[in-house]
Amino acid sequence: MNDNRPKVEQAKTEVAAEPVPQYRAGDVIHTAPEFAVADADVFAVERGDAIAGTSLWRDAWRRLLKNKLAVFGMIVVVIITLVSVTGPFLIKLLTGLTPDYIPSDVSLLRSIPPFTAADGSFSWIHPMGTDNQGRDLLARVLQGGQISLMVGVIATLVSLIIGVSYGAIAGYLGGRIDNLMMRFVDVLYSLPYIIIVIVLLFLFRSATARGQVVLLFFALGSVSWLTMARIVRGQVLSLKNQEFVLAARATGVSTPRIIFRHIVPNTLGPVIVYATLTIPTVMLTEAFLSFLGFGVQPPLASWGSLVTDGIQNIGIFPWQLVFPGVTMALTLFSLNFLGDGLRDALDPQTRKQ
Amino acid sequence: MLRFIIRRLLITVPTILVVLTITWALVRLAPGNFYSNEKAVPAAIEKNIREKYGLDKPWYQQYWKTMRGIVRLDFGTSLKYEGESVNAIIARSLPVSATVGILAYLLALVVGIFAGSIAALHPNSKRDYASMTLAMLGISIPNFVLGPILVFVFALTLYWLPPSRWNGFFSRNLILPVLTLSGLYMAYIARLTRAGMLEVLRSDYIRTARAKGLSEWQVVTRHALRGGLLPVVSYTGPALAFLVTGTVVVERIFVLPGLGNYFIQASLNRDEPLIIGIVAFIAITLLLANLVVDIAYAYLDPRIRY
Numbered sequence: 001m002n003d004n005r006p007k008v009e010q011a012k013t014e015v016a017a018e019p020v021p022q023y024r025a026g027d028v029i030h031t032a033p034e035f036a037v038a039d040a041d042v043f044a045v046e047r048g049d050a051i052a053g054t055s056l057w058r059d060a061w062r063r064l065l066k067n068k069l070a071v072f073g074m075i076v077v078v079i080i081t082l083v084s085v086t087g088p089f090l091i092k093l094l095t096g097l098t099p100d101y102i103p104s105d106v107s108l109l110r111s112i113p114p115f116t117a118a119d120g121s122f123s124w125i126h127p128m129g130t131d132n133q134g135r136d137l138l139a140r141v142l143q144g145g146q147i148s149l150m151v152g153v154i155a156t157l158v159s160l161i162i163g164v165s166y167g168a169i170a171g172y173l174g175g176r177i178d179n180l181m182m183r184f185v186d187v188l189y190s191l192p193y194i195i196i197v198i199v200l201l202f203l204f205r206s207a208t209a210r211g212q213v214v215l216l217f218f219a220l221g222s223v224s225w226l227t228m229a230r231i232v233r234g235q236v237l238s239l240k241n242q243e244f245v246l247a248a249r250a251t252g253v254s255t256p257r258i259i260f261r262h263i264v265p266n267t268l269g270p271v272i273v274y275a276t277l278t279i280p281t282v283m284l285t286e287a288f289l290s291f292l293g294f295g296v297q298p299p300l301a302s303w304g305s306l307v308t309d310g311i312q313n314i315g316i317f318p319w320q321l322v323f324p325g326v327t328m329a330l331t332l333f334s335l336n337f338l339g340d341g342l343r344d345a346l347d348p349q350t351r352k353q
Numbered sequence: 354m355l356r357f358i359i360r361r362l363l364i365t366v367p368t369i370l371v372v373l374t375i376t377w378a379l380v381r382l383a384p385g386n387f388y389s390n391e392k393a394v395p396a397a398i399e400k401n402i403r404e405k406y407g408l409d410k411p412w413y414q415q416y417w418k419t420m421r422g423i424v425r426l427d428f429g430t431s432l433k434y435e436g437e438s439v440n441a442i443i444a445r446s447l448p449v450s451a452t453v454g455i456l457a458y459l460l461a462l463v464v465g466i467f468a469g470s471i472a473a474l475h476p477n478s479k480r481d482y483a484s485m486t487l488a489m490l491g492i493s494i495p496n497f498v499l500g501p502i503l504v505f506v507f508a509l510t511l512y513w514l515p516p517s518r519w520n521g522f523f524s525r526n527l528i529l530p531v532l533t534l535s536g537l538y539m540a541y542i543a544r545l546t547r548a549g550m551l552e553v554l555r556s557d558y559i560r561t562a563r564a565k566g567l568s569e570w571q572v573v574t575r576h577a578l579r580g581g582l583l584p585v586v587s588y589t590g591p592a593l594a595f596l597v598t599g600t601v602v603v604e605r606i607f608v609l610p611g612l613g614n615y616f617i618q619a620s621l622n623r624d625e626p627l628i629i630g631i632v633a634f635i636a637i638t639l640l641l642a643n644l645v646v647d648i649a650y651a652y653l654d655p656r657i658r659y
Binding site: 183189194196198199200202280284287288291292304307308310311314315318321325328329330332333336337 | 379495497498501505602605628
């Protein structure tokens with residue numbers, strides 16, 4: 001075992017004994033680029049300008065903007081978010097249609113193709129067509145976007161809180177506790193968590209559609225924190241022996257405060273990167289659960305549940321699958337590119353050659 | 354190595370018990386029961402049913418009975434498929450799921466490693482960008498969107514392949530499910546291979562291999578792939594877990610009588626022995642598979658010692 005590592009209390013006196021951090025497979029080890037000099041600074045010196053201080057963040061932002069695919073991803077994500085949030089209101093203003101508006105005219109209670117009026121002529125009223133009940137598909141896709149994005153972001157926040165705390169505590173305390181905590185994560189890793197989620201969601205399914213969405217936040221968040229915990233632990237291992245932690249200890253700062261006020265803020269880079277990549281994973285899982293009928297319940301819709309409705313009619317009304325499916329795939333695609341770009345920008349070591 | 358295996362097994366057994374206890378408790382805590390789906394059951398019949406399935410006994414006796422059965426790998430009798438043992442259902446449905454899953458993973462390995470190697474050998478070339486964009490598409494398109502689109506194109510429009518249903522092993526019915534399932538893994542494996550190969554191709558031993566006059570083909574297949582594929586090997590563990598999830602979707606779309614389909618049906622029916630039996634079976638299989646992956650990892654990477 002690794003009991004040569006000083007306990008936290010002892011460390012105040014045993015400063016000299018610097019334990020070697022123990023990494024394990026899967027850890028992402030991020031070393032802070034303390035001496036990194038931004039390209040812009042070099043140019044500034046060559047031109048003889050005074051050097052403007054370049055923070056790690058500004059430097060990363062500049063690198064991100066150079067990555068075309070990441071910029072594309074960022075723009076698409078921003079547009080889709082804005083359109084999803086404002087779209088249903090605009091549609092209501094322009095056409096008077098709401099996502100759950102079912103026409104009272106019986107002849108309209110059918111799926112109309114895109115850009116077509118009820119009589120078959122060209123029309124702008126339903127750019128994505130309508131679903132089986134005659135509801136405007138565009139309004140439903142936008143409202144589904146609200147739910148899908150909300151589930152993605154909030155469940156990721158839940159997983160962030162659990163994963164960061166767990167990983168930071170394990171990494172900082174070290175020794176036997178760390179070993180035990182990370183073994184637990186190893187074991188959870190190999191479990192078919194989705195099955196536990198299904199049991200959980202089915203058995204505690206809420207009577208209201210809104211309640212089910214809230215349940216989804218926690219169910220998905222509570223199974224997506226494992227990788228985050230590993231990443232943060234790796235970070236903390238490399239940070240905890242640095243001088244600023246030592247200084248905090250020497251001035252008598254309590255252990256929880258050191259972990260959450262001094263160490264965790266320094267792990268922010270990789271945490272942001274991984275959180276960005278968790279959002280599409282969570283959204284996919286939500287869609288998967290909706291596909292199986294355990295996720296978002298009517299009258300609310302998510303992209304997953306709209307796709308599921310579309311699958312039923314794939315042979316006759318393909319637009320019911322294509323529009324929500326493509327919107328969702330485009331969003332996931334963009335989020336993945338943005339996450340990849342953020343990783344390259346924030347962690348220069350793994351940058352493309 | 355032996356110590357490592359024993360230690361892992363010692364930790365695996367309690368984990369499985371914890372997972373099963375949680376599942377058991379969840380099924381128990383949920384409101385409702387398996388015999389009254391919509392209409393109320395007369396009290397006398399309800400009493401008989403509860404006696405027959407041992408539901409009248411205190412909870413710890415029922416729990417003990419379930420756990421004792423699992424230790425002996427006897428998961429009891431299904432409540433909904435009358436007279437059928439859970440073992441028989443698993444034995445019947447496992448080959449279906451396993452065939453689809455294994456074929457999909459093999460296809461993903463072949464295509465993924467090939468595409469990833471090509472991308473890594475020509476970094477920042479058109480081929481690199483094309484294969485990596487395709488890979489990102491593969492990661493972003495959910496399999497329940499990909500599946501119906503494939504069905505729409507190849508079955509409902511072109512009439513080349515049957516749209517669904519099980520028709521025995523090695524039938525044309527398997528092509529679409531296997532393609533649907535393997536898309537995501539293909540993409541992941543291509544990305545992992547590219548990253549791993551890029552790193553290896555820059556290392557000294559590759560330069561040595563080239564310097565001593567080996568052909569590029571030999572450098573790649575004999576020297577680079579072994580090191581470059583390490584990330585792919587370590588991905589196999591999580592991939593197996595995701596494969597279980599994926600098969601659930603594919604079995605639903607293509608109406609295949611596999612484990613995943615039975616599991617969803619069992620959750621909807623609240624068929625407790627079947628739920629717990631399938632969870633136990635999958636958990637045990639996955640944990641053992643992960644052990645094998647770890648051993649393979651140590652074999653491939655001499656730096657890793659347990």
